[in-house]
Amino acid sequence: MAIFARLADLLKANINDLIDRAEDPEKMVKQIIIDMEEQLRNAVQGLGSVMASERQMLKQLEEAKTQSKMWEDRAKTALKDSNDDLARQAVDSKLKSDANIKQYENMHAEISSQLATLREQVEVLKTKLAEARTRQSLLIARDKVAGARQEVSKAVGDLDSSGAFAKMDKMEKKIAEKEAQADAAFEISGIDAKQKDPFIEMEKKKAADDEIARLKEELLKE
CATH class of the missing domain: 1.20.5 (Single alpha-helices involved in coiled-coils or other helix-helix interfaces)
Structure with missing residues (x-):
């Protein structure tokens, strides 16, 4: 899906930006998480929209089936009354409803397939976000340790360079x-x-x- 491709590009851009600017890593990593959370919200909203479309399609399918049954009953009634012309009109309407039923069923099958894929991808994105949050904590901790080591190394270097001993x-x-x-x-x-x-x-x-x-x-x- 395009949304996941955009997410990958976003993460790559943010990470490259983090490396290039070498500013506050903690702030940068948090921003990446915020961007991922926004992408997840967009994905969930997209999933909700497709689910709404599926429900609407089911409703239209049921209405088409109801119409088909109604016209079939009317055609039978007309035939019982030996009114072939009226029965033919009812049958024509029934066939239109049947065509709609077939179209709605095909569309529902396609939407259901896409919906299943979307659900899987949203779950993958949730897993990736959880993993990113874990890595966020590790990266921040590593950055703090690295910063502390730099401070200590600088202090030792300053001590040596100052000729204190x-x-x-x-x-x-x-x-x-x-x-x-x-x-x-x-x-x-x-x-x-x-x-x-x-x-x-x-x-x-x-x-x-x-x-x-x-x-x-x-x-x-x-």
Whole structure:
């Protein structure tokens, strides 16, 4: 059917447009689903129209059968009354009704065949739409994962390109130099502290002499 060919063209055009523009994939996929839903609604409406035509054809067929039966009964009545001319007129009308019956039956058979095909195609379209909705969810999820991976890759790339680790290595080297300088200064201070101060030594000697004198004085008292 033409409607399904148009649907295929629409889907192909939308997908190609999605690839070419490379814009928001989630928005694009949703639009494709919306277009498919619209095509399904159109297909269902077309199916409903054919079903209405089938019902109308059945109604006309039944009316033609009723007319044929009526003219047949009238022809029999005329024959019973020995009125061949009137019977012939009734038969002519009956034959016209019979011709209509044959035409309506042929048309109904054709419509019924088309209706069965349409029903099958609508069911196929419903299945395809359900499949597309499932793929929609998967594609959106994949797009989000891909986007997240791109962000992470970009962050890692920016980190590498900015030389963050090189800067940290340089900073660590400077800190190590400061630590070495501090250690050296501490060692120098220790050496200076160990050197003898003459005033300190004099004070120590005086304190020792005073203590010895005190002890000697105590011994003399004993």
